Amino acid sequence: MPSRFVILHHCVNGSEHWDLMIEHKGVLLTWQLDKEPVNLSSLPIRARRIDDHRVAYLDYEGEISGNRGEVWRVDAGASHIKELTVCEILVRLEGRRLAGDFTLSNERNEDWAFDRSIN
Numbered sequence: 001m002p003s004r005f006v007i008l009h010h011c012v013n014g015s016e017h018w019d020l021m022i023e024h025k026g027v028l029l030t031w032q033l034d035k036e037p038v039n040l041s042s043l044p045i046r047a048r049r050i051d052d053h054r055v056a057y058l059d060y061e062g063e064i065s066g067n068r069g070e071v072w073r074v075d076a077g078a079s080h081i082k083e084l085t086v087c088e089i090l091v092r093l094e095g096r097r098l099a100g101d102f103t104l105s106n107e108r109n110e111d112w113a114f115d116r117s118i119n
Contacts, residue, residue: 012069
């Protein structure tokens with residue numbers, strides 16, 4: 001069974017960002033994106049690696065406890081991690097709006113870039 005991914009639009013205290021979450025070994029590897037990633041013309045997108053999330057977020061929409069805002073699903077589907085190192089992740093996403101091969105590249109510490117893969 002393939003893993004899954006989700007992109008959540010996260011609004012909190014008047015600001016917004018998007019969370020890219022990719023299922024891997026029982027958790028969601030998570031990056032905070034400053035732009036909505038479903039517009040491929042805006043790639044690459046700056047991404048900040050944040051703590052892994054529970055897989056329950058794959059299907060969740062609504063208010064987050066502790067006054068941490070609300071989230072809505074922008075896209076979701078199957079994911080296939082093709083390569084995973086500490087500096088780069090190559091992943092195939094099969095969403096309704098975001099589909100194809102993508103790369104998450106570590107630029108420095110928690111700073112990453114999310115881009116379409118060039119194969």
